[in-house]
Amino acid sequence: MSRTALRLALRDWDHLVPLAAGRVGTPDFDLRIDSRDTTPDVLAEPGLDGGETSFSRYVQARAAGDDRLVGLPAFVMRGFRHRCVLVRSDSPRTALAELAGARVGLTGWPDSGNTWTRSLLRAEGVELAGVDWRVGPLVPGESGKERLGPRRPPPNVSVLHEGESLVDELAAGRLDAVLTPFMPPELFTRDSRFRHLLADHAAAERAYWEQHGFVPGIHLVTLRRETVDAAPELPGVLLAALEKSKRHWVARRRLLADTTPWLLRELTESAQLFGDDWMPYGTERNAGMIRTFCTELHQQGIWPDPIDPGVLFPDPALAAPAVQPEALTAR
Incomplete structure (x- = not known):
């Protein structure tokens, strides 16, 4: 894969900082992350290759046959409601x-x-x-x-x-x-x-x-269709880079936990309840959550017809991030 310039618009999620700061490697592309106060409209902004997108709006677009955005099962915003x-x-x-x-x-x-x-x-x-x-x-x-x-x-x-x-x-x-x-x-x-x-x-x-068995996904990362067409390997490569960034952030927070008075306790309790990763990336570990969300959109009348989850992330490279275990080590 030739080296690609990539510009993403994302909000200031802590787990993205290692990627934005160059602390994790992106050998296949030159990455620029634009920090945003609100969720960007990726399709409406010239010069963007991708960014943070509402899960609901992405699902509805794909259900309607609109594939101008290619979603990554990297839910950068997720949380209990x-x-x-x-x-x-x-x-x-x-x-x-x-x-x-x-x-x-x-x-x-x-x-x-x-x-x-x-x-x-x-x-x-x-x-x-x-x-x-x-x-x-x-x-x-x-x-x-x-x-x-x-x-x-x-x-x-x-x-x-x-x-x-x-x-x-x-x-x-x-x-x-x-x-x-x-x-x-x-x-x-x-x-x-x-x-x-x-x-x-x-x-x-x-x-x-x-x-x-899941924490609800709210926003995900998307890429513009023309960006993916020019570099078909990019979704899988970016998914792996996002995974590395998240793992690096978790390891550093466990080491440097004094950012809130009780963060260490919360990190320990979370690991005991959820395991090492409460916000997994990839379609395999998110299948139940994705299916439930599609059902809710239909049952609540947001979308008129049942939604096939299979239309959302058809690329087999997005089943799970291709990341080696050493990425868990803090540096």
Whole structure:
């Protein structure tokens, strides 16, 4: 494979730092990573070869036969969603089932994270058609995001008016709960008006892992079709480079764990629960998660037809990253 120049737009995930900083080798291409505050639109930006993409939007595009993006099963954003349900501090609600018939705000209707969170409500018997959904920005002044997707949402989904925000509506009592992948700054203050719906969301998330065996994937890395056509080996090579970066980051965090007061304890507990890798790359180890997500998109009405997971990552080189064991060693 000839040496290829590659420009990716990604957000500042810690596990990408070794790759961006040149700490792990990319012998087959010259890599440039553009750091972004928000998820880029890879197809809309000239000069990009790829970048971070919503899992939901990628799946919908491939289900529609649009293969302009080639996805890598490298879910650079993934996480449990039980923590993503907020209520007022004085709310009597403490369980997901208690959101049946409630007024619930969320940051985007077809979004990957919110799709996973709604799946938790469905599992608790909450009828999504019976919830009054309000879509809008989390905090005042937030803009630049397409929140409804390309398809008409269900009739019980409405959009907040100009100038309104989810946190203000929740604080005023016009919403009963909010689904959000990112926490409002106020949540980190001692006198916050908001709290997590689940007092011990970590316990619920451990139970989810025990039941399902995966941590939900939210965003993945994609490449433009023309980039892959010019270098067909690139997806497999990049998947391996991303795997090396992640492994290097884990090893360094275990060595240099004093970035938060209790990070070492959390790293130890995570390794004991999940093993060495709670966010595996490749289609083999993500097959169950991918299949479940495709089912949820259909069951929730985000996509009208059943989705074949096989159309998402057809390249056999993406089954598992080709990385040698020595990549686990910190340097």
